[in-house]
Amino acid sequence: MIYLENIGRYFLMLKSVFSKMTKWSMLRNLIFKEIDDLIIGSMGIVCFISFFVGGVVAIQTALNINNPLIPKYLVGFATRQSVILEFAPTFISIIMAGKVGSFITSSIGTMRVTEQIDALEVMGVNSLNYLVFPKIVALALYPFVITIAMFLGVFGGWLASIYGGFSTSADFIQGLQIEFIPFHVTYAFIKTFLFSFVLATIPSFYGYYMKGGALEVGKASTTSFVWTSVVIILINYLITQLLLT
């Protein structure tokens, strides 16, 4: 029952987010600030993880093919497929649910418990638009983060294969190019775009509607991480079923 109620409230929240817009001159500053916090601030960890996980994917693939009949380029091929299809869009989004999501929930939640949201409302500001809309816009740049994650993942795989002696550069690059289906990239970006919306709105929901004090802010962040991840995984499943089969 509570789940249904929350889903209803979530959609009502979205409706308010897009109604009664805040003054553009204010919004613009907020959007830049959010881009700095949410996008630029996540670049470091995303780059680090992509590079090394890309490397590990390449090594694992190489180690698991002993059969001489399997072509050498498979390492490059497998790295490309796993990085572009799943690792960069989905895995990185789960990490972002932890990093960006808990940041959003705790910052909005703190504003709730310290009555800063009430203060906004009393002034006549649409607090949902003021707080959530800039986050949605800022996270619309999230696909760029994922593009970088894709490049670094593949690059990490290439470096690891060459330096580990698992594949030659030529074989790896041949693998990257073979049987390339452009639609896979479209598919990856469609889901990335949906994830960016989820990453901005679900954590905001848990922050905005929380009750209680500082302790509950911590709890809300955890709950928000769990549900953001669950929704990302479910959307991933649905989109894959719809677009790739």
Next chain:
Amino acid sequence: MIEVKNIKKSFDGVEILKGISTTFDKGKTNLIIGQSGSGKTVFLKSLLGLHIPEEGAILFDGKDYKSLSSKEQRELRTEMGMVFQGSALFDSMTVSENVMFPLRMFTNQAVSEMQDRVDIVLKRVKLIDAHHKFPAETSGGMQKRVAIARAIVMNPKYLFCDEPNSGLDPKTAIVIDNLIQEITDEYNITTVINTHDMNSVMEIGEKIVFLKNGIKAWEGTNKEIFKTDNESVTDFVYSSDLFKKVREVYLKELKE
């Protein structure tokens, strides 16, 4: 002037406000007193529209809040200033950005014009030297004063303060009380203050509404509160020996 007509508010089936009616006059400091948990904050937030009462009406200079469109409600709210129990300053902004916020949000003034207005109100609350500090870098009393500055920067018609001097030393508390009263008088604001500070009651209680268990148990002025025989009021106001003595002396003086 604010007229409150028989408002009722419950949470999860528990009635917190059980039908309260009163009026708050313009240019006066109106006080709401009552024990902790008696519903003062709920009452104030109902006046502001942060809680929606299930029954009753609230009239701002004759306009019924409930019957306004949501656009008109927001417009009316820009004429209100509120000082929250915990100050509720935006902690990502400096003191002067906090005070400037309503101006930036709701006016189209040039930055220099807004800055002048901010300087005026910050001087008024004696905080001009702290304008560049963040709320976390200021004391509780300073935060209260910033909150007051932010609440009055738009020249509100209605000012609401939820325990503006709780947690402050007696001297700072009096400074804040006097500040609120002066502002009320100067700009002819309808001011409503929640408090359980007896000093405030004596000093600035031009009208006092006493809440008990969700109903209005008494109302009057700070002169009348000395004389009243209403037991729940005397129980609450004169619960300390000091105030009992103050009352005796005052009543004696009156007789002479």
